Amino acid sequence: MSLEWKDSYEVGHHEIDAQHQVLYELANKFLNASDKISSANSGMSLYKYTRGHFKYEENLMKKLGYPEMEMHIAQHTDLISLLNEVAENVADESLSMQDLEAFLSAWLIDHISSSDTKLAFYVQLQHQGSAHDHTGEAGRFADFE
């Protein structure tokens, strides 16, 4: 069982795209955890990385005075509490892996294809004409909090 990253999911912001791919890897580790301990560990890694990734996007939005910031942050807050709930349900085995896969896939695809794409587009507009290099920052949130 795994979620497949597709190039069409790219939003056009190098760092955000790199972080989304790490999210996919971590979500797949969580989905494929073979026992309770690795499930708890990989669930925690996914949760921590997600928080760091959201912080990255939120800092970017603040810096740019992004007009849809409030709505985007509210979505992050909802996703974090859902992820928390889901991780708890996985831990006490009240959630099937099929449900988990459906949740992760809907969550990642919906949020990335709508809100994150809009944000990246706004960043591109702001950066037009200037050469910004966003490379080399992926994975920075591995030890976040």
Ligand SMILES: [Fe+2]
């Ligand atoms: Fe986002």
